[in-house]
Amino acid sequence: MDYRHAEVKRYMQNLGVPPQNCVPLNGLIVQAALERGLNVKRHGKGIALDAGGAQRLTWARAFTNFNVPLARRVADNKEVASRLLSAYGVTSTDNAVFTPDEAERAWQWAKDFPQIVVKPTDSLRGQGVHLGIDNREDFFKAFASVSERRSKRVLVEQFYRGAERRCLTVDGKFVAATNRRPASVVGDGTSTISDLVAEKNIDRPLAHYPLVVDEDTVQYLAEQGFSPESVPDSGVRVNIARGIQLGRGGDAVDATEELTEEEIEFVEKAARALPGGRLIGMDVLFSRSPGDDPSRILELNSNPLISMHHFPLEGEPRDVAGAIVDAMFPGFRLGAAKSA
Numbered sequence: 001m002d003y004r005h006a007e008v009k010r011y012m013q014n015l016g017v018p019p020q021n022c023v024p025l026n027g028l029i030v031q032a033a034l035e036r037g038l039n040v041k042r043h044g045k046g047i048a049l050d051a052g053g054a055q056r057l058t059w060a061r062a063f064t065n066f067n068v069p070l071a072r073r074v075a076d077n078k079e080v081a082s083r084l085l086s087a088y089g090v091t092s093t094d095n096a097v098f099t100p101d102e103a104e105r106a107w108q109w110a111k112d113f114p115q116i117v118v119k120p121t122d123s124l125r126g127q128g129v130h131l132g133i134d135n136r137e138d139f140f141k142a143f144a145s146v147s148e149r150r151s152k153r154v155l156v157e158q159f160y161r162g163a164e165r166r167c168l169t170v171d172g173k174f175v176a177a178t179n180r181r182p183a184s185v186v187g188d189g190t191s192t193i194s195d196l197v198a199e200k201n202i203d204r205p206l207a208h209y210p211l212v213v214d215e216d217t218v219q220y221l222a223e224q225g226f227s228p229e230s231v232p233d234s235g236v237r238v239n240i241a242r243g244i245q246l247g248r249g250g251d252a253v254d255a256t257e258e259l260t261e262e263e264i265e266f267v268e269k270a271a272r273a274l275p276g277g278r279l280i281g282m283d284v285l286f287s288r289s290p291g292d293d294p295s296r297i298l299e300l301n302s303n304p305l306i307s308m309h310h311f312p313l314e315g316e317p318r319d320v321a322g323a324i325v326d327a328m329f330p331g332f333r334l335g336a337a338k339s340a
Helices: 003-017 024-035 069-076 078-087 103-112 134-145 193-204 215-223 261-273 320-328
Strands: 040-043 047-051 056-060 095-098 114-121 130-134 153-160 165-168 175-180 184-186 237-239 253-254 281-287 296-301
Touching: 003 040, 024 047, 024 056, 024 320, 047 261, 056 320, 069 078, 069 296, 078 095, 078 134, 078 261, 078 296, 095 103, 103 134, 103 153, 114 134, 130 134, 134 153, 165 261, 165 320, 175 261, 175 320, 237 320, 261 281
Parallel strands: none
Antiparallel strands: 040 047, 047 056, 095 153, 114 130, 114 153, 165 175, 165 281, 175 253, 184 237, 281 296
């Protein structure tokens, strides 16, 4: 798919869409719609697509009526989503939600887990997530940190091991998968880590954020025996941030073809468990190596980032926007772009 970002962005601006909503995610949907001859017009702060008024898809940044409100509410409530998946026979996480004054109760509930995850119920891009906790002191520190966030509610769950992938489904069918690799650089034997970061930031694809060397980076590098001025050996990959989120400098690597038939069936079964969930991004932990936990769904997202599938740093682009528009308007293709 030849994504013409500047051209599509100008088209959206001419419709009167606010600049903050003329983002690649919306642009991908607009381009897919125009290629199919659908009507595109402004709707509130976003866009609306229709095929002569019979059907409509509205899209404002990452929020769309492609999913029904119930699906969005369930996906946003991680505890409820886990219970729902379990009820449908889909392995998920063992978790619970606590209020800021329930730290002791939360610790008693989770202390027997080998390792614990503490995070906000409304976490975005991995912000405020504490992984691999195995002692009371660290647990209470993490719990207090999360309690200070806007949501004031703390999600506690068991930490699991496996190969994590972001999978996307449309109308219950698997469309694409991405391996979100932590922010990292690969040594060449002569450049410092700071220089490698600067070089990697020169030409980042859409959907990828710049890598940043800050205090957290320095501390994390020190834990691995490095500093920003260290020169890694040729071919050695050095992670510079915790977590796998693209918003923290991670890389999107296409993983669509690596899923087995059994894994695809597992993902599609999970998608069908969410009522009215026509577009679902899910974080899935697959069991692929000795010592991994059984495959399970870690999280559901009813407003998934689709641009990571279109613009991987490595691997084949996947036309997710096209799959979405085709599902909303099956069989509709006039071959001429329209606007209203």
